Amino acid sequence: MSSINLTPQRSETKLVPSLSFIIVFVVVMVAGAFAFLSFMPLILPPEASTQAQEVDRIFGFMLFIGALVFMLVQGLLVVSVVRWRARPGDRGDGPPIHGNTTLEAVWTAIPAVIVTVIAIYSFTVWQNTRVIAFGEQSVGAIGARYAWTFNYTISQDDLPAGIDFNALKPEIQADLTDEDGVITFSATKLYTWVGQPVVVRMDAADVNHAFWIPAMRVKQDVLAGRTTEIRFTPTMAGSFRVVCAELCGAGHGNMAGELVTDPATGEQYLTGAWVIVYETEEEYLSQFFEPTATTNLLPPDDPVLVGRQILASGKYPCNTCHVLADLNWVGVVGPSLNGIGDRADERAAAGGDADATAYLIHSIRHPGDWLVPGFGNLMPQFNADSDQTNYMPDSDLNAIVAYLLAQTAAAQASAGSTTN
Ligand code: HEC
Ligand SMILES: [Cu+2]
Structure with missing residues (x-):
């Protein structure tokens, strides 16, 4: 046999890795993806509603898949660079590869499956977070450049036992009630209770806005000329930021509001027992009127x-x-x-x-x-x-x-x- 080798051949390296290598690779990949997941609580606001729990679960799921792909691509890159690097004196080309139908079918099928699963999963979450709950507290929200106003409606019978509507000054009574005798309040904050399902019905007073409470993981456009709704059930007591998420003008960045969730439970709210949280009439009313409470209740003469x-x-x-x-x-x-x-x-x-x-x-x-x-x-x-x-x-x-x-x-x- 006398064949002349013109190009020096590459030193032989196996293209298919060993099983033990594959196992190590997969373990590192999955561990890396879990490491990504452990950062989730650091980058997200508090998980303060039942909706937030569902939204975070799907976010975690997608982050996990993304992290796996990241680890796979970066891992293969590192492995290729190390394993198939040119050895000293090796000046040849790599083996010619002209496509691999099986491989192509696999890398088309897997993303298709992943995208389908995510689509079905997110549609389910979208539906679940919008379910109408029993005993919802309905609050109206008005988005106007550059502030949120919340409107509450309750009947006179719903006033806490300690508050005698008829004992309030006549002008305050008139101020509080509409023509049907229903009590309506306006406040600059959105007040509710832990465990109380809330539906916010939103209108825009001028241009479009978007109502976003990051801690509740809910966000919805507020459209001029159309009422939109958003639902959430807080699971944590505290005060949370309400943000406008639609560039609405020069003051957009200042268009922040506040959601205040009281530790009383929704059940207490429904039975009327929730009022024990507020010891005085003033305290109860101040939650709705604050910071305009004093203006409305005790108008100064000057x-x-x-x-x-x-x-x-x-x-x-x-x-x-x-x-x-x-x-x-x-x-x-x-x-x-x-x-x-x-x-x-x-x-x-x-x-x-x-x-x-x-x-x-x-x-x-x-x-x-x-x-x-x-x-x-x-x-x-x-x-x-x-x-x-x-x-x-x-x-x-x-x-x-x-x-x-x-x-x-x-x-x-x-x-x-x-x-x-
Ligand atoms: C978007 C910015 C902006 C807002 C919001 C705004 N102003 Fe002005 N204001 C101006 C500018 C700019 C001028 C000067 C030009 C002019 O005279 O219109 C001015 C002028 C004035 C003047 C005349 C001042 C002077 O020295 O003679 C008064 C009074 C005034 N504003 C009161 C108010 C009040 C009260 C509000 C809220 C109800 C308000 N402004 C809201 C921008 C604003
Ligand atoms: Cu806005």
């Missing part, structure tokens, strides 16, 4: 104080744009409102308004008519008509203007550091 309470309650987003030391506002989009009471007369003259009061009313109702020198037309118009966006009733406006007029350098100096 319009300056009313205006201050309205602004401090965060009902309007003025703080996102203005500086005002008295309320710790630090916005920089608009002019500082410190000492605005001193400047308002001068401004009225410049802007063509009759007096300071007229000027301030004008600059809130029609901010674009006259701009403070050096500032753009960026302030939203606060409208008198409840059908319009950025609704501000005259009663609020007058109180706010009274408060702003009182913001003088003299008042600030006399208040000193004792306020707030």
Whole structure:
């Protein structure tokens, strides 16, 4: 036999690894995937609802599959680099490989199966997290640039035993009830109880928003002109962030709310025994009204104080744009409102308004008519008509203007550091 070997052959290395190698490889892969899973609690917010448990289970399942694929690809890469590296003096090509039908069928079939399983599994979870539960507490949520408002409805009979509706001031009674005698509350926080199934019915006051409570693992678009729903049952007492998950304007990042879950159980809520958690009438009512409770229940007579309470309650987003030391506002989009009471007369003259009061009313109702020198037309118009966006009733406006007029350098100096 006299054949001439032109190209030096590769040193022979087996292509099919031994069984023991495969076993070690698989064990390392699975252990690695489990190691990935152990990071899950570190990257996720607390698992605080029954929905969260299901969502996390499917998340873990998908993370596990992803981690397996990651370990497989990276593992084969490392193994190939080490095992089939060129030895010293070896300048040849590897064996020519022209495709392998079995292998291709396998690597097409396995992902197809995985995707199908995930699709069925996620559809099941999606269904399970939306099941209508017995004894749901229904809460209305309004998303408006840039805040959430929650509306509660209960009948007079549902008031806790310690609270006598008829003993409340007539104007408060009127304020609390609608024409059917049903009690409606508004609050800036979403209050509920551990174990209490909640359905939130959501509407948008202006543009689209999205309602997201990370700890409950629920998220739903809030659409202009259409009511959408979200359901969850808290399993943990505490306070959790509500986030807007739809870019809705300049203040989107500040559009956060709060979910407060009380340790009383849902069962106690249903039987009325839940009220034992709140010892006084004030305490009970304050959960719904806080931080607007005092405004609604004990309206001060002084319009300056009313205006201050309205602004401090965060009902309007003025703080996102203005500086005002008295309320710790630090916005920089608009002019500082410190000492605005001193400047308002001068401004009225410049802007063509009759007096300071007229000027301030004008600059809130029609901010674009006259701009403070050096500032753009960026302030939203606060409208008198409840059908319009950025609704501000005259009663609020007058109180706010009274408060702003009182913001003088003299008042600030006399208040000193004792306020707030
Ligand atoms: C998106 C930012 C933004 C918001 C929110 C906002 N403002 Fe303004 N504001 C401005 C800007 C910018 C100006 C200056 C331009 C102008 O005169 O309209 C201004 C001007 C004013 C002025 C005139 C100030 C002066 O020095 O003469 C007043 C008063 C005022 N805002 C009050 C309010 C009140 C009260 C609210 C909440 C109800 C509010 N603003 C909400 C941006 C804002
Ligand atoms: Cu939003």
